[in-house]
Each structure stands twice: as C-alpha cells, then as structure tokens.
Amino acid sequence: MSLHNFQKNFSALLFQPRDTFKQPPANITKHFSDNGIEIHEGLEAYHANVLGSLTNAILQSFPLIASITGKDFLRAMAKSFIIKNPPSTACLNTYGDTFDAFIAQYPPARSLPYLPDIARLEIACNAAFYAHDDQPFTAQDMAKVAPDQLEILHLTLRQNVRTITSEYKLWDIRKLCLGITNDEILNFNAPEAEHLLVSRPHLEVHVRPISLADVTFLSAIQDEETLGQAAAKTLGAHPNYDLQQALANFINADIFTVDH
Amino acid sequence: MRSPTRNAKEHHPPAHLPVGIGMRAAHYDDIINAETSNLFGWIEVHPENYFGGGLHKDALKRACEKYPLSLHATGLSLGSDQPVSQNHLDQIKALIDAFHPFHISDHVSWSASGNAHLNDLLPLPYTHETLDRLCRNIDQTQSTFQRPILVENPSSYLSFKGNDMSEPEFLNALAAKTGCGLLLDINNIYVQANNHNFDARQYLDTITAHHVKEMHLAGHIERETQSRPLLIDTHSRPVCDPVWELYRAALKRFGVTPTLIEWDQDLPPFTTLLNEVARANAIIQDIEAQNVPA
Numbered sequence: 001m002s003l004h005n006f007q008k009n010f011s012a013l014l015f016q017p018r019d020t021f022k023q024p025p026a027n028i029t030k031h032f033s034d035n036g037i038e039i040h041e042g043l044e045a046y047h048a049n050v051l052g053s054l055t056n057a058i059l060q061s062f063p064l065i066a067s068i069t070g071k072d073f074l075r076a077m078a079k080s081f082i083i084k085n086p087p088s089t090a091c092l093n094t095y096g097d098t099f100d101a102f103i104a105q106y107p108p109a110r111s112l113p114y115l116p117d118i119a120r121l122e123i124a125c126n127a128a129f130y131a132h133d134d135q136p137f138t139a140q141d142m143a144k145v146a147p148d149q150l151e152i153l154h155l156t157l158r159q160n161v162r163t164i165t166s167e168y169k170l171w172d173i174r175k176l177c178l179g180i181t182n183d184e185i186l187n188f189n190a191p192e193a194e195h196l197l198v199s200r201p202h203l204e205v206h207v208r209p210i211s212l213a214d215v216t217f218l219s220a221i222q223d224e225e226t227l228g229q230a231a232a233k234t235l236g237a238h239p240n241y242d243l244q245q246a247l248a249n250f251i252n253a254d255i256f257t258v259d260h
Numbered sequence: 261m262r263s264p265t266r267n268a269k270e271h272h273p274p275a276h277l278p279v280g281i282g283m284r285a286a287h288y289d290d291i292i293n294a295e296t297s298n299l300f301g302w303i304e305v306h307p308e309n310y311f312g313g314g315l316h317k318d319a320l321k322r323a324c325e326k327y328p329l330s331l332h333a334t335g336l337s338l339g340s341d342q343p344v345s346q347n348h349l350d351q352i353k354a355l356i357d358a359f360h361p362f363h364i365s366d367h368v369s370w371s372a373s374g375n376a377h378l379n380d381l382l383p384l385p386y387t388h389e390t391l392d393r394l395c396r397n398i399d400q401t402q403s404t405f406q407r408p409i410l411v412e413n414p415s416s417y418l419s420f421k422g423n424d425m426s427e428p429e430f431l432n433a434l435a436a437k438t439g440c441g442l443l444l445d446i447n448n449i450y451v452q453a454n455n456h457n458f459d460a461r462q463y464l465d466t467i468t469a470h471h472v473k474e475m476h477l478a479g480h481i482e483r484e485t486q487s488r489p490l491l492i493d494t495h496s497r498p499v500c501d502p503v504w505e506l507y508r509a510a511l512k513r514f515g516v517t518p519t520l521i522e523w524d525q526d527l528p529p530f531t532t533l534l535n536e537v538a539r540a541n542a543i544i545q546d547i548e549a550q551n552v553p554a
Contacts, residue, residue, distance in 0.1 A: 001422060003389050004341040011373035020458040031385065035456060041485040042418035045492060050380045057379070086376040090335025090348055091308045091523065130312030160314075201317045 113166035124162035131160035136254035151228035160200035213238035275306025290530035339370035383416035415493035428466035441473035
C-alpha cells in the first residue's frame with residue numbers, strides 16, 4: 001500500500017457528497033475489511049465528523065449572517081464552501097476568510113446582495129479577535145515626540161485593525177443583525193458605500209463608522225508613509241478634514257503602533 | 261534517541277492531584293476566577309486555539325498562573341505522508357517557551373493531505389511504512405521542541421486489511437524508536453475494542469508500561485449501523501461505566517498517572533466536569549489504598 005496515495009484518495013472522498021458513500025470507490029474499499037460494520041458506514045462517520053466540525057467553525061465565525069439567513073441556510077452554504085475550500089492550515093482561527101467571495105457567487109444568496117458585506121465585516125472581526133498582541137502607541141507616547149519630529153513620525157496600524165468599505169449600508173445592517181434596531185423600512189438592497197473601522201483595543205473587538213477621508217488617512221499610514229506624507233495625501237483629497245482631531249481620536253482608540 | 265530533560269520552569273501536577281481538566285472557553289471563569297481547586301491539579305488546552313493573541317491568550321496566561329499546563333495538539337498530523345508543517349511546529353514552540361507545559365502531545369493519526377486539512381483524526385494502517393513515516397515526523401517535532409512528546413492512541417471507524425502489527429505493538433514500536441512517551445486514552449481503547457473486535461484488557465497488557473506518561477478519559481456516542489453500534493469518540497458525554505472499569509485496570513497496570521477529563525462538544529456545567537474528576541480521584545485513592553502494604 002502507498003500511504004501517500006491512500007491519504008490523497010481518502011481525503012478527496014471525504015469532500016464528496018454524502019450519496020457517494022453508498023458505493024465507495026474500489027481504490028478506497030480495497031484497504032479495509034468489513035468487520036461487522038460495513039465500510040460505507042465507517043466512511044460516513046468520517047464524512048460526518050469532517051463536514052460537521054468544519055461547518056461548526058464557519059457557524060461560529062459568522063453569527064451576523066446566521067441572524068439574517070437562519071442557521072440552516074448558513075449551514076448549507078458553509079457545506080458548499082467547505083467542499084470547494086478545505087482549510088489550508090490546521091489552525092482554524094481564521095478559516096473562512098474567503099467566504100465573502102464565495103457568498104457573492106452562491107446562487108441561493110442572490111436575493112441578499114448585502115450578505116458578502118456582512119461576511120467581510122465578520123472576517124475582519126474574526127481577524128481582529130485572533131490578531132497577535134502588540135503595544136498601542138498612546139497619547140503619552142505622542143507627547144514624547146519632539147515637534148520637529150512629528151512630520152517624519154512613522155506609525156503603523158496595529159495587527160488587530162482593519163478598515164472595510166462596503167457596497168451596502170453595512171453599519172445599519174449590522175445594527176439590525178444585533179437587534180440594536182428593528183428598522184425594517186431601510187432599503188438594504190440599494191447600494192450605498194459605508195466605511196467601518198474594526199479594531200481590538202484590548203480583548204474586545206470594536207466596530208465603528210468612519211469617513212472616506214479617515215480611510216484615505218489610515219490607508220496612507222498602512223502604506224508605511226510618514227505622518228507628514230499621510231497628512232498631505234489626505235488633505236490633498238479632503239481639504240476640510242480635521243486631521244488633528246482625527247489623529248487624537250485614533251490614538252485614543254489605540255489603533256496605532258510603532259515598528260521597533 | 262533523546263533522554264528526557266526536565267526544564268526547571270516546567271510546572272508539574274502536584275502528586276496529590278493527578279487529575280486534570282481540559283480548559284474550554286465556556287469554563288474560563290470557572291477555572292480562572294474561582295479558588296484554586298482541591299479536586300483537579302492541572303489543565304490541558306489545544307495549542308491551536310492559542311496561536312493568536314487577545315482573549316484566549318489572556319485567559320491562558322491567567323490560568324497558567326494557577327495550574328500546571330499540558331498542551332494537547334490536534335493539528336500536527338503526525339501520520340501524514342508528508343513532513344509536519346514547520347510553521348505549525350514553530351507556533352507551538354512559541355507557546356512552549358511562553359507557558360512551559362509539563363507535557364506536549366498529539367495523536368497517532370493524520371489530518372492533512374497535500375494542502376487540505378480535514379480537522380479530524382483520520383485512521384492509519386499499522387504497517388512498517390506508516391511506522392517509518394510517523395517516526396520521521398515525531399523526530400522532526402521533538403527536534404523543534406527540544407524535548408520528547410507524547411502520542412495518543414486513536415479511535416477509528418474503519419478496519420484496515422494488511423496491518424503488520426496490532427495497535428499496542430505499533431505504539432510500543434513508536435515509543436521505542438523515537439523516545440516519545442505514550443498518552444493512553446482509555447475511552448479510545450474501549451471504542452477500538454468495540455469497533456474492531458478485540459480485548460481491551462489484552463491491549464493494556466501489551467503496552468510497555470514505562471512508556472505511559474498520561475491518560476485520558478472521555479465520553480463517546482453510539483452511531484447506529486445495520487449490524488451493531490459503531491462507537492464514535494465525541495468527547496460529548498460523561499465517561500461510561502465500562503471505561504471507568506478499564507481505567508481502574510490501567511491504573512493497576514501502569515500506576516497512578518496524570519489523567520485528563522476531556523469534554524469538547526456539548527459542554528456541560530463545570531460542576532459536571534468536577535463530578536467526573538471526583539470519580540477519577542476516588543478510583544485513584546482505591547488503587548493507592550490497595551498498594552499500601554498491610
């Protein structure tokens with residue numbers, strides 16, 4: 001027996017639809033003896049374990065989607081996703097980080113065009129939740145920077161920070177999912193871009209709306225520009241942006257760090 | 261082969277509290293914020309759940325201030341016909357360096373083929389080819405960690421044709437060739453004996469005693485099939501009576517050994533886990549009383 005070929009065939013089989021197991025292929029059955037329990041019954045047990053545990057991983061990471069679609073719909077969508085996108089690492093903390101693109105192409109979800117936006121938000125929240133711990137750049141740190149050094153100060157976003165630009169009114173949709181509002185008259189199917197900041201100052205993930213100018217500024221910081229360069233780029237595009245206030249707010253929200 | 265070296269920073273279970281509890285997120289408060297227990301002496305976690313930072317890492321730090329730790333990996337896929345992911349090993353090594361576990365373990369199974377990770381403990385034929393591959397992967401693991409690991413006997417739901425040796429013979433060979441220790445999951449032995457028609461006591465008798473460093477106790481479910489129930493190792497139920505009896509036999513044969521109460525799905529209230537711990541403690545005390553010379 002070749003262990004390599006056996007494992008390749010066995011893992012491919014486990015991602016096949018359940019009906020396949022009624023008459024499993026000979027390149028699998030030849031390895032096993034019917035020990036009172038039929039081979040297809042053992043295979044079904046593994047199929048159920050693998051699909052079940054991966055489906056649970058998706059269910060845990062996308063509670064907002066479940067609040068819109070119901071758990072059964074999400075479970076069926078997750079199974080289709082898993083079969084086409086098995087995890088590529090043993091650590092499942094961020095498994096499902098391409099679920100948004102999958103949902104956008106999933107025919108049964110077509111009537112909910114804002115679902116990929118919600119998936120993007122949950123992917124960002126999940127990444128923030130599991131991000132490595134790093135030290136925030138605080139107001140005290142800022143106070144120690146000499147005025148003539150501010151221009152060339154090099155901040156970066158902490159590993160737990162993400163910005164999202166949605167196609168639909170994601171901030172309102174999120175509130176609806178969380179039961180903060182039951183404003184059903186909102187027309188969620190009408191595209192309207194919103195910008196959200198996801199971060200984890202300490203242990204809890206925070207989400208809040210930000211402006212397009214904020215996104216420009218944070219993207220410039222993310223692109224490793226100095227504070228002076230990021231400010232110039234942002235004010236060039238958004239002349240009325242209150243940069244000083246925005247910077248103070250972001251520092252108080254613990255979203256920056258400095259590379260050491 | 262490497263001789264075990266004990267790191268001074270490792271925090272071992274106290275001799276009078278050999279039973280540990282698997283710490284799951286739903287019970288963080290019960291473990292971290294409660295008084296230190298006089299029932300259980302250590303905790304176990306799956307390192308894969310602590311690769312990132314944030315809430316889980318914070319909980320682990322606080323729990324390790326109170327209890328010795330055993331790291332029980334599920335993702336090394338030691339039985340895959342490919343090397344162990346060095347990135348995965350390095351992330352566990354970082355946890356070892358931060359938290360100084362007294363044991364590190366994974367399973368005699370596989371879960372990865374090529375780039376696909378199936379997140380399950382899949383079955384292996386007990387052949388010389390499998391033995392060679394597992395030994396290479398255990399060597400790679402032990403050389404990254406700079407210490408011996410323990411490997412756990414699996415539960416499986418298919419019987420291979422053409423095994424070159426029995427499961428306990430295979431485990432003995434692994435330990436002898438690599439210097440790793442054995443983690444005997446008593447429930448898994450019971451499950452295997454049922455699913456593959458062998459005698460569980462004979463299995464215990466075949467295991468080379470000095471390799472056994474830890475034991476696990478957990479619950480399983482029965483899955484109906486056309487002939488007889490297939491037992492599935494779910495860690496979702498109390499330990500069943502025949503497994504407690506097998507545990508008693510294992511303690512008689514191997515002596516008192518750090519023992520974990522494992523519960524991973526359908527988590528019960530923490531008091532249910534403590535009841536399981538108390539039951540294990542009572543059996544240990546029985547065995548110890550029998551061993552005291554009259």
